Amino acid sequence: xxxxxxxxxxxxxxxxxxxxxxxxxYPGGAVLPIYDELKHHKSIKHILARHEQGAxxxxxxxxxxxxxxxxVLVTSGPGATNVVTALxxxxxxxxxxxxxxxxxxxxxxxxxxxxxxxxxxxxxxxxKHNWLVKDVKDLAKTIHKAFEVATTGRPGPVLVDIPKDxxxxxxxxxxxxxxxxxxxxxxxxxxxxxxxxxxxxxxKSKKPIIYSGGGVINSGSEASQLLRELVDATGxxxxxxxxxxGAYPGEDNQFLGMLGMHGTYEANNAMHGxxxxxxxxxxxxxxxxxxxxxxxxxxKKVHIDIDPSSINKNVKVDLAIVGDVASVLKNTIKVxxxxxxxxxKSNKSNISKWWExxxxxxxxxxxxxxxxxxxxxxxxxxxxxxxxxxxxDTFITTEVGQHQMWAAQHYKFDKxxxxxxxxxxxxxxxxxxxAIGVQIANPKKLVIDIAGEAxxxxxxxxxxxxxxxxxxxxxxxxxxxxxxxxxxxxxxLHDKNYSESYTxxxxxxxxxxxxxxxxxxxAKTPExxxxxxxxxxxxxxPVIFDCLVxxxxxxxxxxxxxxxxxxxxxxxxxxxxxxxxxxxxxxV
Amino acid sequence: xxxxRSAYSISNKKEKFDTHIIVVxxxxxxxxxxxxxxxxxxxxxxxESLAVAEVDKKLNISRITIVTTxxxxxxxxxxxxxxxxxxxxxxxxxxxxxxxxxxxxxALLKIVGKNGSREKALKACKKFNPVILxxxxxxxxIQITALRREIDxxxxxxxxxxxVSVSRTGAVAMTRxxxxxx
Numbered sequence: 192x193x194x195x196x197x198x199x200x201x202x203x204x205x206x207x208x209x210x211x212x213x214x215x216x217y218p219g220g221a222v223l224p225i226y227d228e229l230k231h232h233k234s235i236k237h238i239l240a241r242h243e244q245g246a247x248x249x250x251x252x253x254x255x256x257x258x259x260x261x262x263v264l265v266t267s268g269p270g271a272t273n274v275v276t277a278l279x280x281x282x283x284x285x286x287x288x289x290x291x292x293x294x295x296x297x298x299x300x301x302x303x304x305x306x307x308x309x310x311x312x313x314x315x316x317x318x319k320h321n322w323l324v325k326d327v328k329d330l331a332k333t334i335h336k337a338f339e340v341a342t343t344g345r346p347g348p349v350l351v352d353i354p355k356d357x358x359x360x361x362x363x364x365x366x367x368x369x370x371x372x373x374x375x376x377x378x379x380x381x382x383x384x385x386x387x388x389x390x391x392x393x394x395k396s397k398k399p400i401i402y403s404g405g406g407v408i409n410s411g412s413e414a415s416q417l418l419r420e421l422v423d424a425t426g427x428x429x430x431x432x433x434x435x436x437g438a439y440p441g442e443d444n445q446f447l448g449m450l451g452m453h454g455t456y457e458a459n460n461a462m463h464g465x466x467x468x469x470x471x472x473x474x475x476x477x478x479x480x481x482x483x484x485x486x487x488x489x490x491k492k493v494h495i496d497i498d499p500s501s502i503n504k505n506v507k508v509d510l511a512i513v514g515d516v517a518s519v520l521k522n523t524i525k526v527x528x529x530x531x532x533x534x535x536k537s538n539k540s541n542i543s544k545w546w547e548x549x550x551x552x553x554x555x556x557x558x559x560x561x562x563x564x565x566x567x568x569x570x571x572x573x574x575x576x577x578x579x580x581x582x583x584d585t586f587i588t589t590e591v592g593q594h595q596m597w598a599a600q601h602y603k604f605d606k607x608x609x610x611x612x613x614x615x616x617x618x619x620x621x622x623x624x625x626a627i628g629v630q631i632a633n634p635k636k637l638v639i640d641i642a643g644e645a646x647x648x649x650x651x652x653x654x655x656x657x658x659x660x661x662x663x664x665x666x667x668x669x670x671x672x673x674x675x676x677x678x679x680x681x682x683x684l685h686d687k688n689y690s691e692s693y694t695x696x697x698x699x700x701x702x703x704x705x706x707x708x709x710x711x712x713x714a715k716t717p718e719x720x721x722x723x724x725x726x727x728x729x730x731x732x733p734v735i736f737d738c739l740v741x742x743x744x745x746x747x748x749x750x751x752x753x754x755x756x757x758x759x760x761x762x763x764x765x766x767x768x769x770x771x772x773x774x775x776x777x778x779v
Numbered sequence: 780x781x782x783x784r785s786a787y788s789i790s791n792k793k794e795k796f797d798t799h800i801i802v803v804x805x806x807x808x809x810x811x812x813x814x815x816x817x818x819x820x821x822x823x824x825x826x827e828s829l830a831v832a833e834v835d836k837k838l839n840i841s842r843i844t845i846v847t848t849x850x851x852x853x854x855x856x857x858x859x860x861x862x863x864x865x866x867x868x869x870x871x872x873x874x875x876x877x878x879x880x881x882x883x884x885x886a887l888l889k890i891v892g893k894n895g896s897r898e899k900a901l902k903a904c905k906k907f908n909p910v911i912l913x914x915x916x917x918x919x920x921i922q923i924t925a926l927r928r929e930i931d932x933x934x935x936x937x938x939x940x941x942x943v944s945v946s947r948t949g950a951v952a953m954t955r956x957x958x959x960x961x
Contacts (some may be wrong), residue, residue, distance in 0.1 A: 311810060498863070500856060501922050
C-alpha cells in the first residue's frame with residue numbers, strides 16, 4: 192500500500208515537482224488546509240499580498256521577468272473574484288499563471304454557502320482552461336496538467352479550484368514524469384515550403400519592415416537572439432509592439448522605435464508604405480493597426496505566430512507560418528545564410544532608397560517635445576531616469592496611461608524580459624504589484640515601476656508587501672494630478688470637457704511612503720531631478736518617488752481615431768492643423 | 780451627448796454571411812458545453828442550433844453539432860478558437876450547401892383534433908418520414924425528420940390541422956458515402 196497524502200500535501204508535492212519556488216497569495220477559510228501545510232515545504236516561499244489582485248499581478252511580474260510560470264493561491268468567493276482582473280490581464284498578454292483557489296466543500300457547492308462562488312464559471316472566459324477538482328484522486332494529475340497548459344503553446348493563465356474537503360481527503364502521490372511532448376495544441380505547424388516562400392519575399396522586397404511582438408519574448412531568450420541575427424542578416428528596419436520592447440536593442444540604428452497609436456512617425460509610416468511586412472509574434476491589435484481598411488495597403492504580409500487563431504483574425508495575411516518564433520527564425524536564418532551568405536551586403540542597394548525614406552521620416556523627430564526650465568516635463572523625467580539607470584540591468588514595470596506610453600517611447604530596452612506592462616487589458620494598478628514579483632525573481636536588480644498617480648493608488652496597498660519582504664522596488668510616479676490619458680482624450684475628442692479626470696485630495700505621497708515604512712522622495716523642478724533620481728537609486732529600500740510634472744502635457748505622436756498610420760498628430764503645433772474629423776468623431 | 784466619439788475605429792465593410800455546420804468532438808466532462816457556448820457568446824458569434832450527445836462511451840467523447848452564420852473570416856475564427864479549447868479533440872466545418880453532407884433535424888408534433896384533420900396532418904408530413912409515437916382518440920404525436928426550413932414550413936402548415944405543440948432538435952450531420960469527418 193503506497194503512502195497516503197492529504198490533498199493539501201499533494202498540492203505542495205505537485206508544486207515541488209514543478210520546481211515552484213514562490214507562491215503569491217492570500218489565505219482564507221477555504222484554503223486553510225493548504226496554508227496549514229505550507230510550513231512543511233521549505234523550498235517554497237509564500238509571498239503574502241494585501242489583495243488578491245496584487246498577488247495575481249505580482250505572479251505576472253514574476254513570470255514575465257523570469258520566464259517561469261507564476262503561482263497564485265487564493266481562497267474561495269471574494270478571493271477568487273478579486274484575482275479575476277489579474278487572470279484576464281495574463282490572458283490578454285499571454286503570461287503563464289497557475290492559480291489555485293479554495294472552494295467550499297463539495298457537499299456545499301450549489302447551496303450559496305459562505306464565500307461560495309462559481310469560480311470555474313467566472314474564470315472560464317479569462318483562463319486558457321480551468322478545473323474543479325471533485326476527487327482527490329484527480330488532484331495531482333490536474334495540477335500537473337495545469338502547468339502544462341499554462342506554459343505550452345501560447346502561454347496563459349489557468350485555474351485549479353479545490354474544494355476544502357478534497358484538501359483533507361487522502362490519496363497516494365505518484366511523481367509525474369515531465370513530458371517533453373506537447374499537448375497537441377502547440378506544435379510547430381509550418382512547412383519548409385513556407386520558409387522558402389518567406390525567403391523569396393525577403394529577397395524580392397524593396398521596402399521591407401519587420402514588426403515584432405511579445406511572442407518573441409515569450410518564445411525565450413534564444414528567440415530574441417535569433418531576431419537580432421535576422422535583422423542583421425537582412426539589413427531590414429525593425430519596429431516593435433509595446434509588448435515586444437527589449438527583444439531588439441532600443442538604441443540600435445535599425446530599430447525604428449515602437450509602432451501604433453503612440454508609436455514613432457518613422458515606424459508607422461514605414462508600416463504604411465512597406466511592400467513586405469514580417470510580423471513576428473504580434474497579433475495586429477487595434478492599437479497597432481489604426482483604421483483597419485487602410486492598414487498598410489500595398490504590402491505582402493507575413494505572420495509568424497504560435498497561435499493559429501491569431502492568423503487572419505484582424506488582418507488578412509499573404510503568408511502564415513504557424514510555429515514557435517525561435518524555431519521559425521532559426522530555420523529562416525539557416526536557409527537565408529545558405530542561399531546567400533552575404534545577403535545584407537548584396538541586398539543593400541535594393542533597399543537603400545527605402546532607408547533614405549525612413550531617415551527622412553526619422554528626421555521629423557516625432558518623440559520631440561518642448562522642454563521647460565520651470566516644470567518637469569514627463570518625457571524629460573523618463574529620459575533622465577533612463578540615462579541614470581541604463582548602465583544597470585534595470586527592470587521596468589508600468590501602470591496604464593500617458594506615463595506608460597512615455598516610458599515605452601523614451602526608455603530604451605536592450606534585453607528581453609526587462610519590460611513588464613499591461614498592454615492587452617490595460618490594467619491600471621498593474622505596475623506596483625508586478626514590480627514586487629519582478630524583484631522576487633531578480634533579488635539584486637534595480638526594479639522601477641514608472642507610474643501615474645491615479646493608477647498607482649489602485650493597488651497602493653501592496654507597498655506593505657514590499658516593505659514586509661524588504662523588496663527595494665522604486666515607484667516612480669509621474670504626478671500630474673490628472674488621469675492623464677483620459678484628460679488627453681477629453682481634450683482631443685470631447686471638447687475639453689474634463690469630466691471626472693482630475694483627482695482632488697490626492698495623498699501626500701512622501702508621507703504615504705513614510706506611513707508604509709518606506710522612503711518618500713519628491714522632485715519639483717528639472718534642476719533637482721537628477722540628484723533625486725540618484726538618491727532613489729542609491730536607497731536600498733522601497734521608495735515612492737513623487738515626481739511633480741507638467742499637468743497638461745499630452746502624449747505624442749498619436750494616430751487619432753479613424754485614421755490610418757500615415758496620418759499622425761505629431762505635437763502641440765501640428766495638432767491645431769490636424770483636427771480629428773469625419774468618422775473619427777462619429778464612433779461609439 | 781451631442782457628438783459621440785471614440786478612439787476605436789469601426790469598419791463599414793459589409794460581407795456576405797454564410798451558414799456553416801460545425802462539428803466538434805469533445806471530452807464529455809462537466810462544463811464542456813458551457814465552454815463552447817461561452818466562446819460563441821463571448822466573441823459575439825451566432826448559434827442557430829445546437830445538438831450534443833455522447834457518441835463514444837468508452838472514450839468518453841461527445842459530438843456537438845452547431846449551426847452558425849458568419850463571414851468567412853468569422854467562421855475561420857470559430858474553427859480555430861474551438862480547436863484551442865483543451866477538451867476539444869477535433870473540429871470539422873462545412874457549408875450548408877455542401878452536397879457531400881447530410882444534415883437533419885427532428886421534430887415532435889402534437890396534433891389535437893378530429894380524426895379527419897389528424898389524418899390530414901399525417902398526410903401532409905408524408906415526405907418527412909412521419910412516425911406516430913402516440914395515439915389517442917383526440918390526438919397524435921408525430922415524429923418527423925427534415926431540414927430546418929422544411930420543419931419551419933410544416934409548423935405553419937399544420938396549424939390548421941390542430942398542431943398544439945412542437946419540440947424540435949438542432950441539426951445533426953454526417954458525410955455521404957464511405958468517407959468520415961476528419
